[in-house]
Amino acid sequence: MAKDYSKLEKDDLLKVIEKLESRKKYGLIWDEEKTKEQFEKESENALPVLKEVKSKEIKTDPKKPTNILIEGDNYHALSVLNYTHQGKIDVIYIDPPYNTGNKDFKYNDNFVEKDDTYRHSKWLSFMSKRLRLAKNLLKEDGVAFISIDDNEASQLKLLCNEIFGEDNLLDVFYIQVRYAGKSLNEKDNFQKLIEQVFIYAKNKYLFTPNKPSTEYNTDTFKFKIIEKVNGEEITLGKKKVVIFKPGQYEITEEKPNINLLKGTWASGSVLKGNTSGKFFHNYIEDRKNIDGLCVLYKVYGIGEDGIGYRYFTGPKKETATKGLFYSGIPLIRRAEIESGNGSQKESPIINFYDFSGDFGNIRHEGGMDFRSGKKPTRLLKMLINLHKNKDVSVLDFFAGSGSTGHAVLSLNEDDDGNRSFLLCTNNEENICTDVCYPRIKNVIKGHQSVEAIAGNLKYYKTAFVKxxxxxxxxxxxxxxxxxxxxxxxxxxxxxxxxxxxxxxxxxxxxxxxxxxxxxxxxxxxxxxxxxxxxxxxxxxxxxxxxxxxxxxxxxxxxxxxxxxxxxxxxxxxxxxxxx
CATH class of the missing domain: 3.40.1350 (Trna Endonuclease; Chain: A, domain 1)
Structure with missing residues (x-):
């Protein structure tokens, strides 16, 4: 029922006007008054604390970190963690309810149906409160991963832009979760194969991801350039340049070694993103009408290889515009190679991954038969490993079946890491006591033919002080x-x-x-x-x-x-x- 503002006192009307004036002009706006959660009423009379369930403690290796599982409403758990862990968490991963309308999202103990007028408002209110508390827990160089599908993806992105800052959106990963062509429902016009993972840094300037790398390849350093004459000296772009015409130089190909040169075509993105490419584009590309074809240019003051100059070849045909530049191994790379430890070359992180096979075989991961919304540990390990450090603390406050805890333990086993996890989940349908906890116990102590991964766990429940x-x-x-x-x-x-x-x-x-x-x-x-x-x-x-x-x-x-x-x-x- 709408309020009758004509009956309000002056002071109350001023408060209403101030509230309306303070509302943002762009972004998400939803009806918060009609979407209050039950805990907001409960918290007026009680404050959350934690109580340990000693009988559920697991301790197999005192040298390993102590991991934490909290049973209770995640808002209460996050409230407690705002005292215990503010600014201490490195990585957050959450897989919140997708709000599909198919009994996957409960609000005030009732499932939210597709035809609920306040369906999106309830979900946004629910997520906003928790994400704001969670952000406080991240270190300044921390990162958050949030799984979602297109039911709430657009709303979630706007919400996270507001909470974390639009500039701190690092990327959106697109994850294939189903095989194409395997839908058995002929009534569907479209088959959804993709879910998303939003990646937000607390401060993008402080977070540096763990990029994929390969051994630096020296096989392409195989060219030697021989100057037969002194050449003609000119100035281009305020740099000393020596020109060699055809017959005045020779380029030979030899067995690769770190003292030779590598040839790179000055074309495409190289012309804009590379110092040598830019020089070629600005000063050499159009000189064939002046100097002729098949000319060698020796340009001083360019390069990171310590040679002091860089060779360029101009176009070889009248119709051509591109040429090559020849560079040595950068000094930093050379030092790494000569140290005997090798040199790693990093590559950009791609944003599409096919995990359909993993999702299809997920049913018994961790020795627990649980299918609803479970995420593969291989996916979670990949996300967690995007943080460079091996001793990070990982928080999941929609822990569900405990996949994140399993992934942390498994990743530590893979790379001898010292990561720890902190899981929060309610106990609806006994998911904490009968699924999440037994799964973590299975992983730590071993189950069936799966070997144990040493670790420790403390189990807490939220309680209240009136x-x-x-x-x-x-x-x-x-x-x-x-x-x-x-x-x-x-x-x-x-x-x-x-x-x-x-x-x-x-x-x-x-x-x-x-x-x-x-x-x-x-x-x-x-x-x-x-x-x-x-x-x-x-x-x-x-x-x-x-x-x-x-x-x-x-x-x-x-x-x-x-x-x-x-x-x-x-x-x-x-x-x-x-x-």
Whole structure:
């Protein structure tokens, strides 16, 4: 029912006008008022935390990273991660619901049908909230991959342009997911074979992709040029040029080696994107009417091969306009080759891939019979590997069957990497407990004839701390419930001591104390415990003061970093939930 604006007070009308004026003039606009999610109402009374399910922990190799699986609504999980992992994630991959109208997208516990008037608005509202939180988690050189099909591709692109910035769209990959000609439905006029993957950097100037490379080929360096006379010296383009007419020079072809030259045609894109090509186009191409045919030009001050000059041959026929230029191996390449380590030549990354065979044989990947929307691990490994580093943290907050976790473990096995994953999924139809978790367990521990891939996993569920009229009461209660969040934030999980007022954790030479009490009576005992331990130390300590800890309480705590709780958690939640 439409609002009757005639009954609004002046101040309320001004707010409506300000809201209308603030709306963007270009981009996506959807009805947000009619598409509120249930969690938005729930969060008015409770704030999310994490609780570990100890019985589901998997630990097979303490030297490997600790991977994380969070069961719960991904908005709540992302809210928690905005405290634990802000600016820490290298790679995001998500495969969100495609909103086909065929019971693939639930909104407020109901499937969104094709004829729903607010179908696209609901999906956009759903995605916008989550992508904005997810962007906060990316490192400045981080990258996000988002799978989608054409049901929401155009809307998603506009949304991501708004969130990440249009300039940060690196590319769109087109993925063939079905074999052509295998549709059994004769009623279809068209057969959809392609899905898309949008690739956005947080800052495209900081992200450098892992481009395909091959060994630098020296077989083409096989030409030697012999000058028989001194030649005629002229100036072209402010460069010294020596001209050799036919008979005054000789070009011989010999057995390839790094001291010879390579011939390259000055044509096509070379004329615009290459210094030598540009020089040929601007100064040599039209000189056949002046110098004649089959002329050799020795141009000084061009090239990266350290020779100091570059040879060009002009056209050999009256009807021709193109010629060759001869270059040596660039100095950087020569140094790499002479070091004995070889030299790699990079190629551009293409944006079409045929994975139809992988999609067709995906059913039992990870030892779990799950078909709905599952993505092949080979595809995900390819995407993750576009990040150059082998120790990246990978987030998937639409984890579903756990393909991303499987891909990370498999990729580490392939290249001896040290990547870690963080998966978030709800448990609708028991997908987390009966599909995602068992699949990761199968991969880590091995299943049937598939060998185990060593790794570790911690399993958490989202829980809630009820809001309170008393701000101090809320601070005390959330402090008592935030231990797992702090462990996750620091990556320190092994509890070595638990007292009523404090706990102590240790991991890989790092030590963390968490002090819960408003009273300071047990601080001295905690300090004694920490003093006995060797390693990097950090203390999270409760305080009511929003400005932080009283330094007088910690005057003699040398070598211990201090972090107040829970104010930073509440500050982040206030931005997200406006509680």
């Amino acid at each position: 809001n309170s009229i008393s701000r101090d009461d809320l601070k005390m209660r959330i402090t008592r419930e935030c231990t797992e969040m702090i462990c996750l934030r620091e990556g320190i999980f092994d509890e070595v001591k638990a007292k009523p007022d404090y706990h102590i954790f240790e991991q890989n030479g790092r030590i963390m104390g968490v002090y819960y009490s408003m009273e300071r009576d047990s601080l001295a005992q905690l300090k004694k415990e920490l003093d006995k331990m060797e390693g990097e130390k950090i203390l999270y300590c409760f305080t009511f003061d929003p400005l932080g800890l009283d330094k007088n309480d910690f005057a003699d705590w040398q070598g211990v970093s201090l972090e107040p709780i829970p104010q930073k958690i509440l500050d982040i939640y206030e931005q997200i939930y406006e509680y």
